Amino acid sequence: MIGMPQAAVGAALLLFLWVGLRARTADTSLDAYLTARGSQSATTLALSFLASGLGAWILFVPPEIAAFVGPVALAGYAIGAALPFLVLAWCGPAIRRWLPAGRSLTDLAAERFGPAMRGWVLALSLLYMLCFLTAELTAVGGIVALLTGGDGRWAVLAVAGVTLLYTAWGGLRASLATDRWQAWLLLALLALVAAVIGTAPAPAEAVQPSAPASAPLSVGLSVALTLIIAVTAANLFHQGYWQRVWAAQDTRALHRGAWWGALGSAAAIVLVGALGLLAARQGLPLGTPPVPFFALVQHAPDWVVAPVLVLAVALVASSVDTLQNGIAALLVTQRQGASLAAARWATVLLMVPVIAVAWQGLSVLRLFLVADLLCATAVVPLLLALWPRVPRGAAVAGSLAGLLGAIAPGAWESGSLWQGVVAATFPNNVPTLAPFAGALLASTAVSLLWTWLRPAQR
Template structure:
């Protein structure tokens, strides 16, 4: 069985390599390498948004939220996962008009506010995406150990090297090409795994109720997830690349709504399995993993399909992140040939520390939450960049206020700055609403306040 599983995984990864390499432009420019400018239809973008946004996290987080907090919080998670696509779909046409030759969120920040804000935005974006990469590769190692006898390190390295093989050579076009197939594959595998796991559920107890936390708690969790996931994913350079990859504004809008709608459906379906697992009374494990608990009563071959599903999920997000990080790091002022070489080597170099971290099997949830909070503190000032009254001072002031706002709820609740700082680093890896809401409200109020003060002074 380990040999069969290894062969199936190898075949899937080789298939992704072939699809990616077929899509590359041999003599493409560095601009095409990192933007595939004006080339993608709405349908392609929709599938790409779905595939690049879905990762191994959907096999862990939505089922657990469904099993322990209930459908209200799960709906918040689904909306939060889809909202970044919708925001870019609505806001993207204005970004394209203001910055027709743009490439990244960092260039958008520079055009609006200057070099200082660009560097800060780039740092936050790279930190977030590096956490995302480490989390995905760590997760596939854990899933491999859980579902098979294949060495986890072999699968981690296999995913990292195979995605590098086509992103280094093919750039964004290769990632977009594989996204289309990976999106259909993950939907098909998810349907098969979910339906078979459902049919092998233990008989429902005669008295069973849907898991649901108190409404106030469920709404708090839902709002926390909407803010955290939306703010963080708006710093996902891979999504910004697709703003300029779209054929036109209409294609971007259609792709965003398609990707967002499919994302909501996928998250709700996989989270619904967690609800069913809790209602059926199966042992959810320690730590709890409702999705994988469902596989305990299913046929052995289903574990192999679930592992292929996990590898597909990870590969689809990893290749997007690899190209996204490289695109942020490439200087637009270098000579074209040298820039393309730089982009390729940076993609390889940035994967080395990420793979090393992933092979340690560490939990990255707390780092993820801290990165989400940094994004929440500055997302509104950045997106307000096209408002004519905004200034670099207003953006910087709003960002600093957002950082302070993240600390204030814990400070007031516990009576000390130290306690506020600790609460803003999420001890135990538990997401709480206070820091996120404080960061978002403070950054918005201060940014808008400083911008309006500048407007009044001008008059």
């Protein structure tokens, strides 16, 4: 029998499908499918950045970080989530002027630094976005199983199938249209759920804090800086965000949309993270692995399960449809003369292995962290494309130096190059500052040194 939570989830997915299918326009060109070029207002972009930037991960990671490390680390996470949009606000207009017919970040890499850098950026973007996509679908299955006690795999298929239908049909415009609805729904449900579970009385037997919620300041600062580097670097390789650079009506719409998207994302993370602090201080059993947000949900009124499930599904759908369209755009734009049919087939086919992994409920956290670190090795060299003095070889040299910089701290500490490589793969599934800082500093230093020694001719 279908209960109220499942019915609410089904209704939400049908709404998203209806909105997405209606978004298709008479312009069925490949460019319109991939970029919706010059069509989106600041408000639409702000809501889209908010909806596509948030995912089911905000119900897990910020509350856990807040509960076990404290407010400083939570602030670092919020800053890391907001910074990519601020970078888009800063460099997006310049990239629009440089590449008015551009479609992806790889176009910038190819134009400034050649095919080698283009291939590396393509690999990093695909790795990061496929990990993100798999993690989101895995998360929605886990959330449904946790809250309903049933098999959550039906939610994996439902969300993947519905988003695939409207993104394959309507392209980027479908994703942007659903983002508007999903963003308002997310904001409303976040406010409702936070108010209900945040004011629910703590159980009488919980008298001692169940997590520290206040690590030493040095630990909090280290975690905050790690998160800022990791989250910012990785999200700057998210093709879905770069598509919206060219979708903006003009540079003013892009600038305002990115700023409001950044502020909204940071506020949402702080709000959800604060619930993790509350769960720890109320002494609730946080579970293994710890899930402070859901510990609060389990002690709230029963009716709150339905809005939490709809919130989770909206979070996943809003990020998944952006990722589906973004990955398809990356793959299709690598070939000259690609067709609209090829873009649609790419959207469909890429989901087969993703659904297969998400169906198994496997954790992709370690692979996610490695993808974040690899992105940190190349983010500064790539953004230096906007400086005309930087020569073609500087970005490749900087990226290679970033790889060595990621390995160097572990190798220095252990005295073994191999152990340095192992440390940079995060065997304990815990991000640490040294590899990220090493990658960022080495890639920046070598790129700038190369530019100083061999500046590009103007």
